[in-house]
Amino acid sequence: MDASQFKRIFIPLSNNLYRIAIRLTCNIQSAEDLVQDTFLRLWTHRDNLPSDITPEGYAITTMRNLYYDTVRKRHLDESSKVAEEIHIPSDTDIIHQLEVLDASHRIRNLINSLPDRQLQVIIMKDVEGLDTNEIKALTGLTDINIRTTLSRARTTIRKQFKNILDHGCK
The missing domain is CATH 1.10.10.10 (Winged helix-like DNA-binding domain superfamily/Winged helix DNA-binding domain)
Incomplete structure (x- = not known):
């Protein structure tokens, strides 16, 4: 997929992705970052996209997966910090x-x-x-x-x- 095809297929979805990102993150800046990360992920995998996808569904799924990966990573980081801070004397x-x-x-x-x-x-x-x-x-x-x-x-x-x-x- 070249740049013009990518723009034609995915850029019109940006407003819808942004609305969903705001609902997920509850933060304007985080939503903008999430949409940008989604477009970056779509662009880097543009040559490996299946031909029978629905672009909107694929973009939304990609964005949700990115969001949940970020939340999961943040939760793991916080859990490991808490575990390091807890010192139970032996x-x-x-x-x-x-x-x-x-x-x-x-x-x-x-x-x-x-x-x-x-x-x-x-x-x-x-x-x-x-x-x-x-x-x-x-x-x-x-x-x-x-x-x-x-x-x-x-x-x-x-x-x-x-x-x-x-x-x-x-």
Whole structure:
């Protein structure tokens, strides 16, 4: 089918297709897009159209199929998004969360059990996020004293926490 035959057969159907598209989509812009997609589909398949078709019925059927394919695809996309958004924690997730909570509680207790100077410096550095110069100004310690104190505090916590993990005791 050449362009002139296509225009002669299908273009006069555009008003009827548009009315049906408005009823399907309930939206003027979507209806216009649907009619345009229908003409595009008809044009790309013009050489494969059966000779015994009713052009109006074929065009309407093509348009409805396009519409239902779009609705189906949109529904599948929304369903997959909803499925991705729903996160039901498994038993292992809950157990992992409890283990993390327990570990953070134990580390907090270990930090609180440090000697006063180490406690003060580690809180300033690791909890409050102060830099070495700020800690130096607040405590009067030198850079070397701050680094040494932090190293000793972290080593103590690391050893005690490893002991807790290895032996399961407090």
